[in-house]
Amino acid sequence: MGALYAALKLAPRPVLVISPERVGEGASSAWAQGGVAAAMDVADSPDQHAADTVRAGAGTVDATIADKVTRDAKDYILDLTEMGTPFDRDADGNYVLSREAAHSLARVVRVQGDQAGRQIMEALITAVRQTPSVQVLEGVMAAGLEVDNGAVTGVWVETSALNRSKPSLVRGAAYLLAGGGSGGLYALTTNPPRIRGQVIGMAARAGAVIADAEFVQFHPTAIDAGEDPAPLATEALRGEGATLINRQGERFMLAIHPDAELAPRDIVARAIFAQTQAGNRPMLDTRAALGAKVLTQFPAVAEACARAGINPAVDPIPVAAAAHYHMGGIDTAEDGRASLGNLWVCGEASSTGLHGANRLASNGLLEALVFARTCAEGIAATLGAAPADVPEVAIDFAPGGSSPDFDLVQQLRQTMTNMVGVVRDAAGLKSALRTIATLEARQADCPDFVNMTATATLIAASALMREESRGGHYRSDYPEADPAMASRSRITLAEALAIRAAAVKETS
Numbered sequence: 001m002g003a004l005y006a007a008l009k010l011a012p013r014p015v016l017v018i019s020p021e022r023v024g025e026g027a028s029s030a031w032a033q034g035g036v037a038a039a040m041d042v043a044d045s046p047d048q049h050a051a052d053t054v055r056a057g058a059g060t061v062d063a064t065i066a067d068k069v070t071r072d073a074k075d076y077i078l079d080l081t082e083m084g085t086p087f088d089r090d091a092d093g094n095y096v097l098s099r100e101a102a103h104s105l106a107r108v109v110r111v112q113g114d115q116a117g118r119q120i121m122e123a124l125i126t127a128v129r130q131t132p133s134v135q136v137l138e139g140v141m142a143a144g145l146e147v148d149n150g151a152v153t154g155v156w157v158e159t160s161a162l163n164r165s166k167p168s169l170v171r172g173a174a175y176l177l178a179g180g181g182s183g184g185l186y187a188l189t190t191n192p193p194r195i196r197g198q199v200i201g202m203a204a205r206a207g208a209v210i211a212d213a214e215f216v217q218f219h220p221t222a223i224d225a226g227e228d229p230a231p232l233a234t235e236a237l238r239g240e241g242a243t244l245i246n247r248q249g250e251r252f253m254l255a256i257h258p259d260a261e262l263a264p265r266d267i268v269a270r271a272i273f274a275q276t277q278a279g280n281r282p283m284l285d286t287r288a289a290l291g292a293k294v295l296t297q298f299p300a301v302a303e304a305c306a307r308a309g310i311n312p313a314v315d316p317i318p319v320a321a322a323a324h325y326h327m328g329g330i331d332t333a334e335d336g337r338a339s340l341g342n343l344w345v346c347g348e349a350s351s352t353g354l355h356g357a358n359r360l361a362s363n364g365l366l367e368a369l370v371f372a373r374t375c376a377e378g379i380a381a382t383l384g385a386a387p388a389d390v391p392e393v394a395i396d397f398a399p400g401g402s403s404p405d406f407d408l409v410q411q412l413r414q415t416m417t418n419m420v421g422v423v424r425d426a427a428g429l430k431s432a433l434r435t436i437a438t439l440e441a442r443q444a445d446c447p448d449f450v451n452m453t454a455t456a457t458l459i460a461a462s463a464l465m466r467e468e469s470r471g472g473h474y475r476s477d478y479p480e481a482d483p484a485m486a487s488r489s490r491i492t493l494a495e496a497l498a499i500r501a502a503a504v505k506e507t508s
Helices: 002-010 045-057 064-073 075-085 116-129 199-204 263-277 289-299 299-306 363-383 406-419 424-444 447-465 495-503
Strands: 014-018 134-138 139-147 150-158 167-168 175-177 216-223 243-245 283-285 317-326 330-331 342-347
Touching: 002 014, 002 064, 002 116, 002 167, 002 175, 002 283, 002 363, 014 045, 045 064, 045 317, 045 330, 064 075, 064 175, 064 363, 075 363, 139 199, 150 447, 167 447, 199 330, 199 447, 199 495, 216 243, 216 263, 216 299, 263 317, 289 299, 317 330, 342 363, 406 447, 424 447
Parallel strands: 014 134, 175 342
Antiparallel strands: 139 150, 150 167, 216 317, 243 283, 283 317
């Protein structure tokens, strides 16, 4: 989403968009179900939205960024509407608003219940296809950055098919990374299969500073039916009154938080995880709140349930906590710039300070839109006037590249789920770092895989360094928040590798 929106805002300047699949397919934004958070109601305000964002972020949100993102959120909804996004409206033409976890008011704008991400992407793709200044290279993925004197001067790209090409270098006037987060590094995830931290790892390997890497958000209600990735039972269901029960029929959230099912995501995710660990089979019960309406109002959920042989109008939906969103990423300033020169970042690959330790529901798409425009404005100001005529880019790819070994990737993902997941401790994190080092050494010649292991290393090392529990980061050996650590973290890959090396040395 971020890349396409930025490309449109940069027109008529020529933009080359690199997409591993057919543009829009396999993108995290297209899988987003909940919607876009914005203060659209007369009873709401950007200040209240910002306050909820800060509160949900567990003490580490950058209040300036929260103000920046929420202040003009309504304008982005109107812009997307003008582009053709069919947001849900009532009979009077007002936007239908849903309440999600940790929001004080209903402010999530949706499309057909759970189709927001897909429909927004379709509107953006249509607009991009009609914009002559934007060239899209499909079936191509970024593998690395060329850096000279601390500034990005090129991007190494390769074909994304199973039989990879050797990397080829593409140079431009400015570079924007908008390639998603790292949820697919986990065995249990709601993210598209290709989203495995490669963009974050690629930037880190080039020397970029990474912020808040330890803060991974686990969605409480992934549908637990054996699919990989796990389908998502959107939080909007709980906003409509769906409840969480276990195999005994107990609404276990009532005893855990005053907001019960609408408590912040980290709290609900840990409660779900605890029920799973205890063998209590947590489930999302939509029967009383929605009945048969769930089948028409939430088509993605209905389709996923049908594949698993579940009728949510009759039966509760089994759920589990799954890696969903990475609050951490490439450290990004208020103007969208990374620590490397000539590099901008937007979307989940970035860490702007908006989400803190725990992202407020449906703020992800909003942040991507806000910073896509911010980055586009910064790039345009840097480049000046658009050139008169720029030929299309043509790349001759040579065979002989390296694809990630499936078994190694699966071992990496299982390691992350088992040891760097919902509940962490020092022993598990050190063990994870040792395993990551071993796996990386077995395919160190594959840029795609090494990008994955770089991000996995950053997450585990940062989690080991944060000896407290805060937001999405929970340490069973440090279960309380430490007021002295109520700040964002920043780390380079070199620093993370030193922490990994120390963990390896402990057993040598």
